[in-house]
Amino acid sequence: MRTNDRVVAFVTGFFDESKPIAAICHGPWTLIETDELDGRKVTSYPSLKTDLENAGALWVDEEVVTDKGLVTSRTPKDLPAFCKKMIEEIAEGPHDQRGNEARKDGVHQLG
Numbered sequence: 596m597r598t599n600d601r602v603v604a605f606v607t608g609f610f611d612e613s614k615p616i617a618a619i620c621h622g623p624w625t626l627i628e629t630d631e632l633d634g635r636k637v638t639s640y641p642s643l644k645t646d647l648e649n650a651g652a653l654w655v656d657e658e659v660v661t662d663k664g665l666v667t668s669r670t671p672k673d674l675p676a677f678c679k680k681m682i683e684e685i686a687e688g689p690h691d692q693r694g695n696e697a698r699k700d701g702v703h704q705l706g
Contacts (some may be wrong), residue, residue: 664690
């Protein structure tokens with residue numbers, strides 16, 4: 596999915612609109628392509644750690660991690676905590692995902 600420009604644009608739109616985002620296991624690979632992980636705390640399947648750190652994320656080995664509406668988890672064994680937190684974040688609605696780092700023009704380049 597991370598190589599599909601339409602998928603990346605869709606996910607980027609969620610960052611643009613400060614909507615909650617949830618990714619588990621290898622899902623954060625798609626998040627890397629949005630260029631929105633710099634300084635964000637995340638988790639994932641352990642084999643993605645280096646890729647996420649190279650994208651500027653702070654990777655931690657925890658059951659579920661939430662950072663301004665971005666919910667990540669490691670594996671299917673974390674699903675109970677992941678689902679609970681994901682529902683909570685969706686119920687809260689939009690979050691200030693980027694703080695003061697929001698792009699002024701709102702334009703994201705793909706490719």
